[in-house]
Amino acid sequence: MSLRTTRTIRPGAEGTAVRRTVRRAVGRLRRRGDDRGAVSVFVAITAAALVILLGIVLDLGGRLRAMEQTDALAQEAARAAGQQLDQRALLEGRGYRVLQAEAEAAADSYLQTYRPKDLPDLHLTAHVEFPDARTVTVRIESQYDTKLLSLINIDTLAVHGTGKAVLVHGVTEAENG
Secondary structure, X not given: OOOOOOOOOOOOHHHHHHHHHHHHHHHHHHHHOOOOOHHHHHHHHHHHHHHHHHXXXXXXXXXXXXXXXXXXXXXXXXXXXXOOEOHHHHHOOOOOOEOHHHHHHHHHHHHHHOOXXXXXXXXXXXXXXXXXXXXXEEEEEEEEEOOOHHHHOOOEEEEEEEEEEEOOEOOOOOEOO
């Protein structure tokens, strides 16, 4: 004769057993490695990187615009300086020459009068050079004040511009040399 034991299960008890088994499995998974909050760290790091990238794009774009403005200003300042001719030497037949003091004053005056209004943070410093009696070169050094890169301690970016004017003459076309 064999003994056989039977268990009696109360009605609704099998649902409790299943819930208990699920709770144990979830508890084991949590003990293995908790991933809660991992997405938050990823989003924070990615957002910071995107802000830095956006700052680089915006501020370097602003620097390129400032370089374009600085080159145009230098070219026009050189043109204004190149118009300061030594008229006495010209009338006496000694050729075309630029009056250096007047040319420097004309370049400075041009820069003060026509500085870009859309770039108020552009600080200009001009250097007028005379490689020879017929050439005027204006070099402008300036700084562009950054907007977003200042958050990571990059407050200014250097900007340089160069313009050159050469005195030429001729009846129908320019004569070089």
